[in-house]
Amino acid sequence: MHSTYSYPKFAYTPSEEQRTGTVKRHPVVVVGAGPVGMTAAIDLAQKGVPVVVLDDDDTVSIGSRAVCYAKRALEVWDRMGSAQKMIDKGVIWKIGKVFHGDSQVYQFDLLPEPDHKIPAFINLQQYYLEEYLITDAKKTERVDLRWKSRVLSVKQQDDHVVLQVETPDGVYALEADWVIACDGAKSSIRKMLDLEFVGEVFQDRFLIADVVMKADFPAERWFWFDPPFHQKQSTLLHMQADNVWRIDFQLGWGADPEEEKKPERVIPRLKAMLGEDTEFELEWVSVYTFQCRRLENFRKGRVFFAGDSAHQVSPFGARGANSGVPDADNLVWKLKLVMDGVAPDSLLDTYSDERVAAAKENLLNSTRSTDFITPKSEVSRTFRDAVLNLAGEQPFARSLVNSGRLSTPTTYVDSRLNTPDGDRFEGKMVPGAPATDAPVEAQGQAGWLMDKLGGGFVALYYAGGDAVPAEVAERLDGLAKGAVPFAWHAVTSRRREALPNELVDVNGRFEERYDATPGTLYLIRPDQHVAGRWRNFDADKLAGALNRAVGL
């Protein structure tokens, strides 16, 4: 199997400290070289922090795993310069269709508005994505990737962590100021620290079949309840790169996973769906069950959990990797500020607070989808079927059809890092919300707002059609060089003299999406979430919001 992809094999090289038998202290050790671990490693490295990544394997993710990557995860990768090749290789989509029997009952559009740099979703096999991230990590020259390195134990000390690591050359000890455990749903670090990972197990099995075929399905997410080719169960179809199609068949709890994986069982199912005459080649088959659970706290002393090691969801809604990447995005800037002595240690607790809130939202959505797709009782199934039954003719019922509510970024509404609104604003850019994109022109070059945000704090001053008042510019210049540094941009509604920090709101999307009036000021965090906003510039308020956003 796997005719379209050959797995790279990364060379194991013994580390110098293992060869020489010296124990070395590292600022950050990341455990797990999956999408989340590599995101954290690249982000840290680009901020100047050397990172050791330990992975017990020596290749990328095997088989058909994550498929759908959402806008927000792509925006994080774009900030690091990694998204373009994923988008180029992947399949861009935004339309989802839901069928009941053989008729369509519902359709959704995940990005109905124009003028965003990054698409709503792409589909891409996980191995490509990991391969790209590993290449980008190497480019930073600050990521020390150690393959065939299995963590055997974790011991927390007052000011560091000691890890015992097993390699083909034996066992050695490694010290780290901070550890980020991105070692997946079966996290061994989590077990070593004896942390409870509780939630729900769903009694259902799904068959994954990846097939290579030239098919004329559009690049959309198609989901069937009770289709004629797979009665009483559901089926999901996604297009991936290289003419590979991912098909998930619901099997029910009684199915025998070993039997169901056999080609003589899988091929007839596929033929029933695709038609006898469709030529296809089977690329990958597996059977999975799923769980919805999370850690109580994503921080334990000097160890952080990110991605599936911290929270596990059902696949409906693409909320796995898409919530793991924002974990890394949320953690890295905080860790950097604490390492630099700018922010107090307590800022790191807000990583857990904010991302636990996100995990709760994801688990809620994922559990609700699962209850619709896999009803747990007779009455639950009756209501589900009643919804599907009505959805064909009754518009209201379509909004109850739940084949997975697709991943959207979390607004940290209750975060203590937010400065609550004192002025009246409309729209979605509330404190805690992820910043939304708009086309902007900088020094005559067409570009995107998102490219001007991120990495560090950014203040956006909306001047409308006028120039930024001189005293405002002066105060912003001064504050920007303070203890918590930031960059600032003037956003204007028309082209003026091209100042280096001027962004022209070329078609008014900024004004509209940020509900901006002349004098409006936004403070955006390094992870591109809104920290605070005001109708008029007030230096004290801005300085207060900056302090608050770093936990001071």
Added chain:
Amino acid sequence: MATLVTENRLANPDDFYEALIDTHRDLSAEQSNMVNAKLVLLLANHIGDMEVLKEALRIARKGV
């Protein structure tokens, strides 16, 4: 905030009751369950007020 009306609002309660029972005539228990489920969904949407619905759900469950 709207509250669930529990005083009679039906001009002719017996007519409604008869129509409800008639709707289920000749149906199996399974078919009746489906009709009831669809009915709940249709009426819930018509009410459209989560507080009222929650109150109805609470009362319906009481004593069962």
